[in-house]
Amino acid sequence: MIAFLVKRLFHALLVMFVISVIAFAIQESLGDPIQQMVGQSVPESEREELRERLGLNDPFLVQYLRFAVNAAQLDFGYSYIFNQPTTEVILRHLPATLELVAASTFLIIVLSVPIGVYSAIKPRAWLSRFFMGVSIVGISIPVFLTAIVLIQLFAIGMTWAPFPADTTWGSWLNDLITTEGGMPAYGRGDPLHVFGTWYTNFASLKGLTYLVLPAISLASIMLPLFIRLIRAEMLEVLQSEYVKFARAKGIRLRRIYFLHALKNTMLPVITVGGVQIGTLVAYTILTETVFQWPGMGLMFLNAINRSDIPLIITYLMIVGLIFVITNTLVDLIYGLVNPTVKLTGNPA
Amino acid sequence: MNTTTSSIEGPPTASRWERFRDSYLLYSFKRDLIAQISLLVFVLMVVAAVLAPWLAPMNPYDLAQIDILASELPPFWISGSEDAYVLGTDAQGRDMLSTILYGARVSLIIGFGAVALQAILGVSFGLLAGYLGGRIDAFLMRLADIQLSFSTLMVAIVVGALVKAIFGGATFSAYAVPLLVLIIGLAEWPQYARTVRASVLAEKNKEYVDAARTMGLSSRRIMFRHILPNTLSPIFVISTVQVANAIISEAALSFLGLGMPETHPSLGSLIKSGFDYLQSGSWWITLMPGAVLVLLVLVINLLGDWLRDVLNPRLYKG
Numbered sequence: 001m002i003a004f005l006v007k008r009l010f011h012a013l014l015v016m017f018v019i020s021v022i023a024f025a026i027q028e029s030l031g032d033p034i035q036q037m038v039g040q041s042v043p044e045s046e047r048e049e050l051r052e053r054l055g056l057n058d059p060f061l062v063q064y065l066r067f068a069v070n071a072a073q074l075d076f077g078y079s080y081i082f083n084q085p086t087t088e089v090i091l092r093h094l095p096a097t098l099e100l101v102a103a104s105t106f107l108i109i110v111l112s113v114p115i116g117v118y119s120a121i122k123p124r125a126w127l128s129r130f131f132m133g134v135s136i137v138g139i140s141i142p143v144f145l146t147a148i149v150l151i152q153l154f155a156i157g158m159t160w161a162p163f164p165a166d167t168t169w170g171s172w173l174n175d176l177i178t179t180e181g182g183m184p185a186y187g188r189g190d191p192l193h194v195f196g197t198w199y200t201n202f203a204s205l206k207g208l209t210y211l212v213l214p215a216i217s218l219a220s221i222m223l224p225l226f227i228r229l230i231r232a233e234m235l236e237v238l239q240s241e242y243v244k245f246a247r248a249k250g251i252r253l254r255r256i257y258f259l260h261a262l263k264n265t266m267l268p269v270i271t272v273g274g275v276q277i278g279t280l281v282a283y284t285i286l287t288e289t290v291f292q293w294p295g296m297g298l299m300f301l302n303a304i305n306r307s308d309i310p311l312i313i314t315y316l317m318i319v320g321l322i323f324v325i326t327n328t329l330v331d332l333i334y335g336l337v338n339p340t341v342k343l344t345g346n347p348a
Numbered sequence: 349m350n351t352t353t354s355s356i357e358g359p360p361t362a363s364r365w366e367r368f369r370d371s372y373l374l375y376s377f378k379r380d381l382i383a384q385i386s387l388l389v390f391v392l393m394v395v396a397a398v399l400a401p402w403l404a405p406m407n408p409y410d411l412a413q414i415d416i417l418a419s420e421l422p423p424f425w426i427s428g429s430e431d432a433y434v435l436g437t438d439a440q441g442r443d444m445l446s447t448i449l450y451g452a453r454v455s456l457i458i459g460f461g462a463v464a465l466q467a468i469l470g471v472s473f474g475l476l477a478g479y480l481g482g483r484i485d486a487f488l489m490r491l492a493d494i495q496l497s498f499s500t501l502m503v504a505i506v507v508g509a510l511v512k513a514i515f516g517g518a519t520f521s522a523y524a525v526p527l528l529v530l531i532i533g534l535a536e537w538p539q540y541a542r543t544v545r546a547s548v549l550a551e552k553n554k555e556y557v558d559a560a561r562t563m564g565l566s567s568r569r570i571m572f573r574h575i576l577p578n579t580l581s582p583i584f585v586i587s588t589v590q591v592a593n594a595i596i597s598e599a600a601l602s603f604l605g606l607g608m609p610e611t612h613p614s615l616g617s618l619i620k621s622g623f624d625y626l627q628s629g630s631w632w633i634t635l636m637p638g639a640v641l642v643l644l645v646l647v648i649n650l651l652g653d654w655l656r657d658v659l660n661p662r663l664y665k666g
Contacts, residue, residue: 015494026510136653140646142596144603145638148623152631275497282502286600290623301604304509316506320498327497 008331012324019320023313024067028060076314081306086314088197090296095198096188097284097295103215104280108222116230117265120238121257132231135224143283147217147290154213155185184210186292214291221283222276229272233265240264267337274330278323376658383654386647393644397453404446405434409612415441420630438618438633439625447618448637452644454614458528459595463587465533466594470540471583475571477541478548489545492538504535504597508606521609528607532597536590543586547579581659588652592645599641615641 058066070076076086119128189210191199201207237243238261246256285297292298296315303311368374377383396403408414419441421433435444473492477485495503508531512520520527551557552575560570599616601607603623608614610621615637622634 015497018494029514136649137642137646140592140649141642142599142603142645144600145619145642148619148626148634148638152626152635156626156629156631275499278497278502279499282499282505285505286603289604304513305605307513312509319502323497 004335005332008328012328015324016320019317020068020071021064023071023316024064026316027067027309027313028063071317076317077310079303079311079314080308081303081311086310089299089311090314090318092197093294093296093299095200096191096293097281097288097297099201099211100214100218100284100287100293100295101277101280103211104218104222107215107219108226111219112223112226112230113262116227117234117257117262119227120231120234123235131227135227138220138224141220142286143217143221144286144290146220147213147287150213150217151185151290154183183213185213188294214287214293217290218280218283218287222280225276226269226273230265230269233268234261237261237264267334270337271330271334274326277326281319281322373658377654380654382650386650386654389643390647390651393452393640393647394456396449397456400446400449400453404443404449406443406446408442408447408450420625420628420633422630423632423636435636436630436632438622439630444632444636447613448615448640451613451615451618451637452640454525454608454612455595455598455616455641455644458525458532458598458608458614459591461525461529462532462536462594462598463590465529466537466540466590467583467587469533469537471544471576473537474541474544475548475576478545479552479567479571479575485545488541492541495535496538496542500536500539500593501597501600504531504601505604505606507531507535508601508604512606521612524608524612528598528601531601532594535597536593539586539590540583543582544579547582548575551575551578585652585656585659588648588655592648592652595641595645595648615644 074087078084079086079089082089115131119125119131122128187210188199188201189207191201191207192203194200194203201211243256243261246260247253251260281297284295285301287293288295288297289301296319300312300315302308303315377387401407406414419437419439421430421437423434423436423444433443433445435448437443438447473488477488508528511527511531515523515527548571557570557574560574565574595615598607598614599619602614602616603620605620608617610617613621618637619634619641622630622632622637625633
């Protein structure tokens with residue numbers, strides 16, 4: 001266990017080293033701090049003096065070490081746009097993204113597990129086929145398009161009502177999609193202050209309504225993937241000897257499905273889930289752009305459009321850190337819950 | 349060399365066409381209605397996109413043909429439409445049908461180009477890693493792991509942003525197609541590399557490889573002429589899914605403003621330019637190309653699903 005932990009930690013440090021080299025290379029090739037700091041009239045000799053004083057003429061390795069030491073202290077310099085330390089800017093935008101990711105993860109877990117299990121237990125039921133059909137359509141819709149459709153339907157409202165108006169469900173659906181401004185679609189509203197830079201949307205019903213459409217959009221891209229994964233794994237587990245044996249022993253089906261089978265189904269789901277957290281962060285950039293959600297993704301896109309190099313680098317480093325931490329945690333959890341995994345790695 | 353191999357081949361084998369006619373692939377295709385419809389729709393869309401310059405009512409790249417007064421006209425089933433513009437017009441007065449046909453062309457070119465690049469990179473790296481093993485294997489697979497843990501879309505966005513920052517907006521727009529092929533190709537090669545490596549590991553201890561090695565054939569020849577043909581079915585399966593992914597990635601990059609410019613739009617940049625007019629009620633500018641994009645990706649995914657069920661390769665999980 002200790003050996004595995006050390007190995008994983010070493011791996012994580014290696015990845016962070018690679019990311020920091022990339023980030024440093026970006027800073028070197030794209031950002032000339034002198035040009036940002038002084039006016040055009042400043043003569044070349046003064047620029048050279050400033051360069052010397054700031055250590056920009058030092059060898060590459062020395063400069064990188066300085067960068068790495070500062071990075072370890074979370075000091076990446078000032079953002080050009082906000083004129084504030086970049087870490088402060090990121091910290092201010094982080095809670096919005098985390099709340100969005102949390103809400104979507106909640107939706108994904110609550111929906112994918114029951115649907116996946118159901119369509120594995122009853123693979124031929126029409127509802128299962130319906131879910132599988134919907135999930136392949138869902139995979140094919142890009143996340144920003146889901147977001148646009150949701151805005152059109154529930155925030156702007158349609159001009160024509162496609163459902164039959166003479167039935168109760170039809171008129172209810174028609175009301176839902178033709179009402180203008182039914183759901184807030186842009187920004188976070190007025191989130192309540194918790195502490196520090198953390199403002200939350202979870203504290204009030206009004207705040208939650210701002211989360212609904214972005215969270216559904218973000219969840220929609222992962223949901224089909226997880227439903228299909230859980231279904232496939234569960235189908236495989238249900239074929240296994242121990243499930244057949246449990247059935248032969250006369251254990252109640254519900255107990256077999258949800259206690260014995262589900263446990264082993266969730267193992268691969270954890271690994272894939274960990275990797276997908278990275279993908280989810282990438283999709284927050286798209287979702288936040290559509291909904292103008294003031295999180296890190298939207299901030300990153302603005303930083304790109306305005307060439308705010310320090311902010312871009314800080315975002316890359318912090319997102320890289322998040323990925324590395326989640327991947328390491330997922331590996332650890334997987335090793336803990338699955339006793340058959342040899343933690344030190346097997347010589348294949 | 350060639351004469352000796354052909355003389356020990358023995359009885360004459362069936363021709364390519366006969367083998368295809370009797371194959372399980374064709375048999376299952378004839379029995380799968382969804383696969384047939386998907387292929388039909390896909391072929392129709394590709395043909396329409398390829399023939400866009402001849403099919404489209406107007407050339408959206410030609411500024412002289414654009415009538416700014418005819419902007420934001422709705423499609424034919426909504427009152428206020430004009431007969432000349434079946435699917436309406438966008439905010440610049442371009443005919444939606446024409447821009448969608450041209451846009452689908454750009455999306456398909458980038459999608460297939462990026463997958464070709466990924467396949468070349470991924471297959472070569474996968475073969476090298478699987479066959480040679482050792483340090484090369486460890487290095488390439490670690491690289492693939494790191495890249496995949498960041499998710500391919502994230503890598504594409506970051507690389508796209510950097511390339512745009514290095515070249516500047518105008519140059520980027522001028523060379524957007526090859527640059528996007530490069531960006532998406534570089535971002536997604538690990539998928540191929542892992543799949544190919546897994547198959548190579550299964551193949552390389554088989555007798556025919558040993559035989560080839562004892563004959564003194566070079567490693568390169570064994571890898572590309574002997575092992576590669578036996579790893580083709582998983583490559584085919586992931587290729588379909590990868591084309592769908594590449595088209596979505598391109599659309600996502602274009603939607604973020606890191607892809608095709610509005611003057612030379614793909615489906616993604618059409619959606620982006622239409623999104624600004626959603627609030628003014630012109631939903632068709634953004635949702636029409638969106639629907640085409642979803643249909644295109646959906647039929648490719650359905651074909652990929654069918655292909656996976658038929659060929660059933662042991663895909664690398666995880």
